[in-house]
Amino acid sequence: MNKVKTLDDLKKMRESLRASLDLREKSNTPDQLVQIKVSMATCGIAAGAKEIMSYFIEVLNRENIDALVTQTGCMGYCYAEPTIEIKLPGKEPLVFGYVDKTKVEEIINKYIRQGILVDGIIPVTYTAVKPE
Amino acid sequence: MAQYTNYILVCGGTGCRASQSEQIIENLKAAVDQYGLEDTQVIRTGCFGFCEKGPVVKMIPDNTFYVQVQPSDADEIVREHLVKGRKVERLLYVNPETHELVPDSKHIGFYKKQLRIALRNCGFINPENIDEYIARDGYVALGKALVEMTPEEVIKEIMDSGLRGRGGGGFPTGLKWQITRKVQAPQKYVVCNADEGDPGAFMDRSILEGDPHSIVEAMAINGYCTGASKGLVYIRAEYPLAVERLKIAIRQAKEYGLLGENIFGTDFSFDIEIRYGAGAFVCGEETALIHSMEGLRGEATVKPPFPSEHGYKGCPTNVNNVETYANIPVILLRGAKWFSSIGTEKSKGTKVFALAGKVNNVGLIEVPMGTTLREVIFGIGGGIKDGKKFKAVQTGGPSGGCLTEKHLDLPIDYDNLLSAGSMMGSGGMIVMDEDDCMVAMAKFYLDFTVEESCGKCAPCRIGNKRLHEILQKITSGNGTEDDLTRLRNLATVIKDTALCGLGQTSPNPVLSTMDNFYDEYLAHVREHRCPSHQCRELTQYFINPEKCKGCTLCARVCPVHAITGDRKIPHIIDPQSCIRCGTCMEKCKFGAIYVH
Numbered sequence A: 001m002n003k004v005k006t007l008d009d010l011k012k013m014r015e016s017l018r019a020s021l022d023l024r025e026k027s028n029t030p031d032q033l034v035q036i037k038v039s040m041a042t043c044g045i046a047a048g049a050k051e052i053m054s055y056f057i058e059v060l061n062r063e064n065i066d067a068l069v070t071q072t073g074c075m076g077y078c079y080a081e082p083t084i085e086i087k088l089p090g091k092e093p094l095v096f097g098y099v100d101k102t103k104v105e106e107i108i109n110k111y112i113r114q115g116i117l118v119d120g121i122i123p124v125t126y127t128a129v130k131p132e
Numbered sequence B: 001m002a003q004y005t006n007y008i009l010v011c012g013g014t015g016c017r018a019s020q021s022e023q024i025i026e027n028l029k030a031a032v033d034q035y036g037l038e039d040t041q042v043i044r045t046g047c048f049g050f051c052e053k054g055p056v057v058k059m060i061p062d063n064t065f066y067v068q069v070q071p072s073d074a075d076e077i078v079r080e081h082l083v084k085g086r087k088v089e090r091l092l093y094v095n096p097e098t099h100e101l102v103p104d105s106k107h108i109g110f111y112k113k114q115l116r117i118a119l120r121n122c123g124f125i126n127p128e129n130i131d132e133y134i135a136r137d138g139y140v141a142l143g144k145a146l147v148e149m150t151p152e153e154v155i156k157e158i159m160d161s162g163l164r165g166r167g168g169g170g171f172p173t174g175l176k177w178q179i180t181r182k183v184q185a186p187q188k189y190v191v192c193n194a195d196e197g198d199p200g201a202f203m204d205r206s207i208l209e210g211d212p213h214s215i216v217e218a219m220a221i222n223g224y225c226t227g228a229s230k231g232l233v234y235i236r237a238e239y240p241l242a243v244e245r246l247k248i249a250i251r252q253a254k255e256y257g258l259l260g261e262n263i264f265g266t267d268f269s270f271d272i273e274i275r276y277g278a279g280a281f282v283c284g285e286e287t288a289l290i291h292s293m294e295g296l297r298g299e300a301t302v303k304p305p306f307p308s309e310h311g312y313k314g315c316p317t318n319v320n321n322v323e324t325y326a327n328i329p330v331i332l333l334r335g336a337k338w339f340s341s342i343g344t345e346k347s348k349g350t351k352v353f354a355l356a357g358k359v360n361n362v363g364l365i366e367v368p369m370g371t372t373l374r375e376v377i378f379g380i381g382g383g384i385k386d387g388k389k390f391k392a393v394q395t396g397g398p399s400g401g402c403l404t405e406k407h408l409d410l411p412i413d414y415d416n417l418l419s420a421g422s423m424m425g426s427g428g429m430i431v432m433d434e435d436d437c438m439v440a441m442a443k444f445y446l447d448f449t450v451e452e453s454c455g456k457c458a459p460c461r462i463g464n465k466r467l468h469e470i471l472q473k474i475t476s477g478n479g480t481e482d483d484l485t486r487l488r489n490l491a492t493v494i495k496d497t498a499l500c501g502l503g504q505t506s507p508n509p510v511l512s513t514m515d516n517f518y519d520e521y522l523a524h525v526r527e528h529r530c531p532s533h534q535c536r537e538l539t540q541y542f543i544n545p546e547k548c549k550g551c552t553l554c555a556r557v558c559p560v561h562a563i564t565g566d567r568k569i570p571h572i573i574d575p576q577s578c579i580r581c582g583t584c585m586e587k588c589k590f591g592a593i594y595v596h
């Protein structure tokens, strides 16, 4: 583990972390990963987010699709839980709400595989500040 | 395989669905087929948060935003926009200030309404991965403070930003830090108040669950400023996920050397420990919280002395709320000037609200101070459920008051809410519709306070119990007008004499409902009637003989056999045996049963 000893250390670390994230986000090559974020705050979990996350992983494995599935906090759309965000390489992230198992299949088969939108997109309703 | 390049997004949120968005989808699909546009797909989405102007339709890729669309507009949208490539101007949104047409969603001011500062990383980063936090400028504010600024400079920045405590009181945060700093003592503490006792609020939990590192970082900054080497997070044990993520964050920060000895190579050392609360409301009050951490009973004590002077184990202790902390790193990175440009004159920045009750879009929202209740409830909140009428909104939880129709255009900030008879509190916002009885609502909150009173002082321990009894009497139909006078007098006395904030604010729901809905109280005591039919003892069920078909269903479902009647003959309810459960009314297929 690299310890952060100076402010410069931290800034260098930030740059390299950002660069690798950027690479993930900007590149448009097919071998780039699909990124899936599952909203896993208390309310999301109560609405079944954990099951949906494992089901995503299960289907992606079965279908042999390379994807990065991670968890995140409350997106604020608590009325539409479980909510997930999908980022295809080179595209804007999209949030889907009320995701159940059928929706997972639909999202994978249509959106992730073919880039075709499916019903149930939750429009982003806020701007988040970036610190700098 | 079809390849789509154009998308028509139609809002399928509750608000827009109520104004025929399903029909719009049908019609759009039909028009797309009719014009043979194989590259166009119609998609149903969730709420755009723009329900006031619904139904809304958004065209992708050019982001044109059409508002108040009718099903009959579908053909024109497809023909003009997609076939001919011209915008349908009459359906564009008109900026209410400049009266100009707004061509695309990026320029609609509405999207600037929700601004996430405290929640900036929630739903964005993986809270269990410190690297994602660092990639979003995490710990840079701490580094900047330690390496490039003196504690006084940091405090000045926080003061200039105008940040006030988000835990309820709204005390200027920079000033509190300065007071703690000035007290001389060998050991000081900084505390994060994550007790979150307001039953309607969950923003602190969400921040800890979604962005725990921001709290760790801000507490360290606070320690640097006030001269404390130790931080304590007081969190309720009922928040296991928040606790877990906070623990992970603290561990990771230690591994990276961002907590511990000589942070960033300076001589500042700081460490954080977690303390668990049992979930008593009064333990959110800072003096009670400190006693609870000391292993004593969670009881409040008189202030002064303030914790900043005499707190945990007698040491100067700076207590701040979770959301207050979450703002700190951003203020240091973007500057006091930027932060103070957001909000109203005396309330700067944003506030997170937990929107709940009878609104369509229950959720966690963050808006600049000064946003109106109307924008929150009817814009972001998507309006009232089932097309019902708005009645009131309770802010400030059990310590707050209700605001009504006439307050809808009030810019929300600390001072406006106080002068309207409510308070900011921690940010719970419970919306009530025409079906809610305000007397019952006041009683509901008193149930809570009576349960949560620590019992140390008489006005709160005994007074609230009496208040509750009077309300019980009124809601069961035995109240008199004298009771209303007694209610108000007693409420005022409790407010003036209780020892801590819990007792001093507990009569607020009673007083504010009396101020705003006196006629409802009068109906209960004069006519023994509950206008919203919520108070069971005051309602009576009837069968309308004109509508009753004599199907016997109600008689069969009534749990106490209070309904009699023969087949094909109008039935009758015996008010003596009816327990007012409402089952019959729910089941009758002919709408023959009504309540009065």
Ligand SMILES: Cc1cc2nc3c(=O)[nH]c(=O)nc-3n(C[C@H](O)[C@H](O)[C@H](O)COP(=O)(O)O)c2cc1C
Pocket (backbone or CB within 6 Å): B164, B165, B166, B167, B168, B169, B170, B171, B173, B193, B194, B195, B196, B197, B198, B281, B282, B283, B284, B285, B286, B287, B319, B320, B321, B322, B324, B325, B426, B500, B501, B502, B503
């Ligand atoms: C009855 C009562 C309950 C309170 N509950 C909380 C709470 O749950 N969370 C909180 O941060 N502050 C709560 N407070 C306010 C705290 O006493 C204190 O003012 C606050 O934590 C200070 O932090 P701030 O200046 O950052 O808001 C409560 C106050 C009272 C009187």
Ligand code: SF4
Pocket (backbone or CB within 6 Å): B282, B299, B300, B452, B453, B454, B455, B456, B457, B458, B460, B461, B498, B499, B500, B501, B502, B503, B504
């Ligand atoms: S006001 Fe209530 S909660 Fe506060 S000290 Fe008195 S009895 Fe306890």
Ligand code: SF4
Pocket (backbone or CB within 6 Å): B543, B547, B548, B549, B550, B551, B552, B553, B554, B555, B570, B571, B587, B588, B589, B590, B591, B592, B593
């Ligand atoms: S269910 Fe309705 S229609 Fe049937 S007997 Fe009862 S009141 Fe009459």
Ligand code: SF4
Pocket (backbone or CB within 6 Å): B541, B557, B558, B559, B560, B561, B562, B563, B573, B577, B578, B579, B580, B581, B582, B583, B584, B585
């Ligand atoms: S309200 Fe309940 S108890 Fe009364 S008549 Fe109807 S079903 Fe029976």
Ligand code: FES
Pocket (backbone or CB within 6 Å): A039, A041, A042, A043, A044, A073, A074, A075, A076, A077, A078, A079, A081, A083, B206, B363, B364
């Ligand atoms: S906590 Fe799940 S979206 Fe709000």
Ligand code: FES
Pocket (backbone or CB within 6 Å): B011, B012, B013, B014, B015, B016, B017, B046, B047, B048, B049, B050, B051, B052, B054, B055, B056, B382
């Ligand atoms: S904008 Fe359509 S329901 Fe909110």
